[in-house]
Amino acid sequence: MAQSESTYPSTSSEWNAAFHSYENVISSNNDELKLEATIKLGAQLLRAPKHLLLLTVPILIRILKDLPGASGPLQEAAACYLKGVICDNKDHELAALVC
Numbered sequence: 284m285a286q287s288e289s290t291y292p293s294t295s296s297e298w299n300a301a302f303h304s305y306e307n308v309i310s311s312n313n314d315e316l317k318l319e320a321t322i323k324l325g326a327q328l329l330r331a332p333k334h335l336l337l338l339t340v341p342i343l344i345r346i347l348k349d350l351p352g353a354s355g356p357l358q359e360a361a362a363c364y365l366k367g368v369i370c371d372n373k374d375h376e377l378a379a380l381v382c
Contacts (some may be wrong), residue, residue, distance in 0.1 A: 292327070295332070298331060298332055298335055299335070301324075301327070302335050302338060302339065304320075305320050305321075305324050305339070305342075306342070308320040309321075309342055309346070314355075314357060317346075317357055318356050318357045318360060321343075321346070321357060321360045321361060321364065322360055324339065324364070325360060325363065325364035325367070328364055328367060328368055329367065329368075333376075333377075336368055336377055337376070337377065337380070339368075340365065340368060340377060340380045340381065341380060343361040343364060343365045343368075344361075344365065344380070344381065346358060346361040347361055347362060347365075365381060369381055
């Protein structure tokens, strides 16, 4: 039985490329692409290196702050992944970014 290739970045340069790709999509005006990219990112966050989590958390927070009172799928995804990053990592530095 052949092993399937991982769909997650494995090297530092692949993680950096994935982060910059996410950053570019979030800067766009296409909410559908933003949601798709946030969901894809969320599936990878628990495997991401800490330095990229430190860069990603402020973007997720900005998604929540940009549309106060909004409760759309993008905001729900951002909130879900923020919770996962903070709760699963138990990292005080990451928690300080949110609190």
